[in-house]
Amino acid sequence: xxxxxxxxxxxxxxxxxxxxxxxxxxxxxxxxxxxxxxxxxxxxxxxxxxxxxxxxxxxxxxxxxxxxxxxxxxxxxxxxxxxxxxxxxxxxxxxxxxxxxxxxxxxxxxxxxxxxxxxxxxxxxxxxxxxxxxxxxxxxxxxxxxxxxxxxxxxxxxxxxxxxxxxxxxxxxxxxxxxxxxxxxxxxxxxxxxxxxxxxxxxxxxxxxxxxxxxxxxxxxxxxxxxxxxxxxxxxxxxxxxxxxxxxxxxxxxxxxxxxxxxxxxxxxxxxxxxxxxxxxxxxxxxxxxxxxxxxxxxxxxxxxxxxxxxxxxxxxxxxxxxxxxxxxxxxxxxxxxxxxxxxxxxxxxxxxxxxxxxxxxxxxxxxxxxxxxxxxxxxxxxxxxxxxxxxxxxxxxxxxxxxxxxxxxxxxxxxxxxxxxxxxxxxxxxxxxxxxxxxxxxxxxxxxxxxxxxxxxxxxxxxxxxxxxxxxxxxxxxxxxxxxxxxxxxxxxxxxxxxxxxxxxxxxxxxxxxxxxxxxxxxxxxxxxxxxxxxxxxxxxxxxxxxxxxxxxxxxxxxxxxxxxxxxxxxxxxxxxxxxxxxxxxxxxxxxxxxxxxxxxxxxxxxxxxxxxxxxxxxxxxxxxxxxxx
Numbered sequence: 001x002x003x004x005x006x007x008x009x010x011x012x013x014x015x016x017x018x019x020x021x022x023x024x025x026x027x028x029x030x031x032x033x034x035x036x037x038x039x040x041x042x043x044x045x046x047x048x049x050x051x052x053x054x055x056x057x058x059x060x061x062x063x064x065x066x067x068x069x070x071x072x073x074x075x076x077x078x079x080x081x082x083x084x085x086x087x088x089x090x091x092x093x094x095x096x097x098x099x100x101x102x103x104x105x106x107x108x109x110x111x112x113x114x115x116x117x118x119x120x121x122x123x124x125x126x127x128x129x130x131x132x133x134x135x136x137x138x139x140x141x142x143x144x145x146x147x148x149x150x151x152x153x154x155x156x157x158x159x160x161x162x163x164x165x166x167x168x169x170x171x172x173x174x175x176x177x178x179x180x181x182x183x184x185x186x187x188x189x190x191x192x193x194x195x196x197x198x199x200x201x202x203x204x205x206x207x208x209x210x211x212x213x214x215x216x217x218x219x220x221x222x223x224x225x226x227x228x229x230x231x232x233x234x235x236x237x238x239x240x241x242x243x244x245x246x247x248x249x250x251x252x253x254x255x256x257x258x259x260x261x262x263x264x265x266x267x268x269x270x271x272x273x274x275x276x277x278x279x280x281x282x283x284x285x286x287x288x289x290x291x292x293x294x295x296x297x298x299x300x301x302x303x304x305x306x307x308x309x310x311x312x313x314x315x316x317x318x319x320x321x322x323x324x325x326x327x328x329x330x331x332x333x334x335x336x337x338x339x340x341x342x343x344x345x346x347x348x349x350x351x352x353x354x355x356x357x358x359x360x361x362x363x364x365x366x367x368x369x370x371x372x373x374x375x376x377x378x379x380x381x382x383x384x385x386x387x388x389x390x391x392x393x394x395x396x397x398x399x400x401x402x403x404x405x406x407x408x409x410x411x412x413x414x415x416x417x418x419x420x421x422x423x424x425x426x427x428x429x430x431x432x433x434x435x436x437x438x439x440x441x442x443x444x445x446x447x448x449x450x451x452x453x454x455x456x457x458x459x460x461x462x463x464x465x466x467x468x469x470x471x472x473x474x475x476x477x478x479x480x481x482x483x484x485x486x487x488x489x490x491x492x493x494x495x496x497x498x499x500x501x502x503x504x505x506x507x508x509x510x511x512x513x514x515x516x517x518x519x520x521x522x523x524x525x526x527x528x529x530x531x532x533x534x535x536x537x538x539x540x541x542x543x544x545x546x547x548x549x550x551x552x553x554x555x556x557x558x559x560x561x562x563x564x565x566x567x568x569x570x571x572x573x574x575x576x577x578x579x580x581x582x583x584x585x586x587x588x589x590x591x592x593x594x595x596x597x598x599x600x601x602x603x604x605x606x607x608x609x610x611x612x613x614x615x616x617x618x619x620x621x622x623x624x625x626x627x628x629x630x631x
Contacts, residue, residue: 011600017546018604021537022347026090030606033094036068038608042098047397051240054101058241059189061102062109063136065095071110072134075118079130085292086354089299093350096303097611100407101241103300108184108242110134111296112142116194120212120260120286129214141185143193143215143247148177151420153196153210154283158249160197160213160259164270167256169213171197173248182414186245187232191218193247194260201272208272209279210286212260215252227252238406293415294368295353301372301379302346304408308379308401309340310602311612312386315393317599326389327598333591335389339382340601341557341594344550345530346375348537352529366428370526373418373425376411383408399613425525426494426518433495468582470589476535479558482574483531486565487524489572494521527561534558549597556590559583 023030036042042061045054065071073088075081082088088110096103114133117125132138149156157178160169173179180186183193195215198207217228224230233244256266263282264274276282313336316327326332349371356364387394387401394401412418472478494517501510534554541547562569563583569575594601 014545015600015603017543018549018600019606021541021543021546021550022604023090023606024351026087029087030090030094032068033070033091034606034608036064036070037095037098038610043610044099044400044403044613045101045241047403049240051235054241055188055243058099058101058105061099062106065102065106066134066136071106071136074110075114075130075134076126079126079134081130081134086358089292089296089354092296093299093303094606096300097307097607099241100300100304100404101239103303104239105184105242107293107296107300108141109136109139111293112290113140113185113194115292116142116212116290117214117260119290120194120262122260122262124257125214125260138191139185139189140192140194141183141190143180143183143186143195145181145183146177147179147181147246148175151417153287154280156196156198156210158195158197159200159207160195160211161200161203162266162270166253168253169199169256169258171195171213171215171249171252171254173250178248180247182233182244183247184242184244186217186230186247187243188245189243191220192216195247195249199259199264199272201270207279208264210283211264212286213254214258214260215249215254217247225252238403238409288365291365291368292357294372294421295350295357297411297415298346298353298368298371298375299350301375301408301411302343302350304404305339305343305346305375305379305382306602306605307607307612308383308386308404309336309343310605310607311400312336312389313340313598313602314612315390327595330588330592332389333595334588335385337591337594337598338556338560338587339378339385340598341553341560342378342530343382344553344601345534345557346371346378348533349530350375351537352533363428363432366425366525367529369416369421369428370425370522370529372415373412373421374523374526374530376408377418379408380405380412400611419519422519422522423515425522429491429521429525430495430498433491468578470582470586473559473562473583473586474555476539476554479531479555480535482562483524483528483558485574486568487521487528489574490517490521490524494518524565527565531558531561549594549601552590552594552597553601556587556594559587559590563587 020027042064045057049057062071070088070091072080073082073091074085075083077083092103092106095106110133114130117129117133121129129138133140144153144156146156146158157174158171158180159174160171162169180193180195183190186193193215195213196210197213199209199211200207215228216225217230218224227250229246229248229250231246233246236244259266263276263286264272267273274282276285313327316332316336317325319326321329327336353364353368353371356367361367383401383405387399387405390399390401393399397403416424494514497517498510498514501513534557538547538550538554541550563580566575566580566583570577570580
């Protein structure tokens with residue numbers, strides 16, 4: 001076992017260099033956000049704060065973000081924005097360390113509401129609404145989810161019927177199940193909503209598919225608009241700083257210009273026009289423009305996981321147990337350090353997604369769905385382990401583990417239920433694979449190609465599957481290859497299985513019978529992406545000490561993930577029993593090697609210490625935030 005790298009006498013200097021790597025090109029913006037959340041009045045909210053007070057406090061923080069100049073950053077400069085969406089997302093990631101309600105409420109206002117106007121609307125909408133959205137003069141929300149709709153957004157029931165005589169749309173909630181549900185900014189603060197509804201060209205015509213409409217729900221005095229019914233969702237498990245509500249519409253009329261018409265228009269003759277002919281294609285094109293929401297959830301989930309890790313590692317470093325610190329215990333290292341390694345892997349993956357959003361990567365929707373599911377599930381696992389590691393102290397409300405768990409739990413079901421997102425990942429990847437084999441016989445050709453690929457991969461890796469030396473597992477090329485082999489083999493086997501069942505029964509039966517395989521594949525896809533980006537990040541480092549530490553953390557992520565997937569590798573001939581045993585031994589060696597650097601690795605997240613607890617003694621007095629924007 002190589003010696004642990006010798007740290008310089010000034011550990012703070014190395015921590016700062018590691019932090020600089022994590023902050024990347026947005027270090028100054030992230031530091032500005034850290035200073036912002038460290039101000040008096042922004043300490044975490046005590047858990048017994050009444051929801052009404054919490055909601056107003058969160059709105060005050062939104063005003064503070066506006067005053068700081070943050071909220072204009074992601075928008076088009078033509079309308080007063082900064083044109084710097086990546087910078088804004090980095091700022092929000094830091095703000096999430098302070099309060100998840102604030103992170104999500106700003107996401108509702110400046111992400112879901114504002115970005116849907118920018119992404120789905122045209123110039124007339126941008127000029128009319130965006131300046132007021134970014135300044136907080138117009139507060140709004142995103143009314144898509146329905147009580148009975150679940151994840152079937154294409155099947156929502158709210159109707160928008162076009163009346164050409166008055167050049168208007170009439171929005172109606174046809175039944176209780178069609179009520180818009182859990183809508184942020186609806187219960188108290190919102191004035192207007194982007195409402196998703198089935199567009200009909202007459203009351204009896206077939207739907208043209210789901211479209212988005214700008215619908216006022218309150219006037220400037222805060223009075224509910226005619227025909228609109230607003231109900232408060234009340235107290236929730238978490239995120240009680242957000243005023244979620246239910247919305248329903250009784251023949252609510254909005255003008256022709258209210259339809260966000262980037263992908264479809266109604267011309268002067270009253271005819272429906274769209275370059276995208278199929279309803280389903282129009283829908284997925286529309287939803288695809290909102291992919292930043294899933295990147296946002298990945299980043300905010302990561303922020304919560306980092307909070308829990310930083311608090312847990314600090315506790316374990318200071319807690320004495322029979323003459324040693326808690327972190328000196330092998331069981332503690334095994335419980336927490338693999339989660340730390342996964343957080344680092346997730347960090348570099350989310351940087352990649354932000355970059356690819358700017359580059360217009362056509363596969364970003366699939367990537368974002370997979371990583372959102374992985375990160376939000378992982379965040380809850382981290383908080384749960386950190387809470388248990390803190391013992392009785394972790395069960396106290398003044399620690400943030402309970403609040404983090406409750407606030408982030410919903411991340412696993414909003415912006416797409418994680419199970420549904422994993423199925424989407426597999427579906428998209430299967431479609432991508434099938435495009436390579438569509439020249440003649442379609443599915444038969446896919447099956448043939450799949451079988452050939454499986455045999456090729458098995459032959460390649462079986463020759464190496466018995467190796468147990470540590471250099472073999474710590475070789476980046478092998479790590480990349482093994483993760484890729486698992487993903488691709490699962491994809492080819494899944495394709496072959498679906499094809500056989502579809503041929504024997506039906507495509508619908510095949511899709512249902514293969515859902516578990518699809519979900520498992522999506523996780524393998526996410527793991528492969530994270531492994532690749534982590535290896536790439538380590539390779540890019542020029543600082544030898546930072547590179548050495550990151551290499552150890554990357555190796556721990558690789559080895560832990562291989563070990564967790566050991567049964568699959570054994571079943572599919574890519575490993576032998578002695579290999580799995582060697583992985584467990586190597587995982588223990590790596591956690592021991594990383595243990596002296598654990599506090600530094602956590603400190604490099606740059607989380608202000610006050611954000612790791614909401615103890616009353618740490619909460620400074622709240623200062624007024626100034627007048628509220630009109631809502």
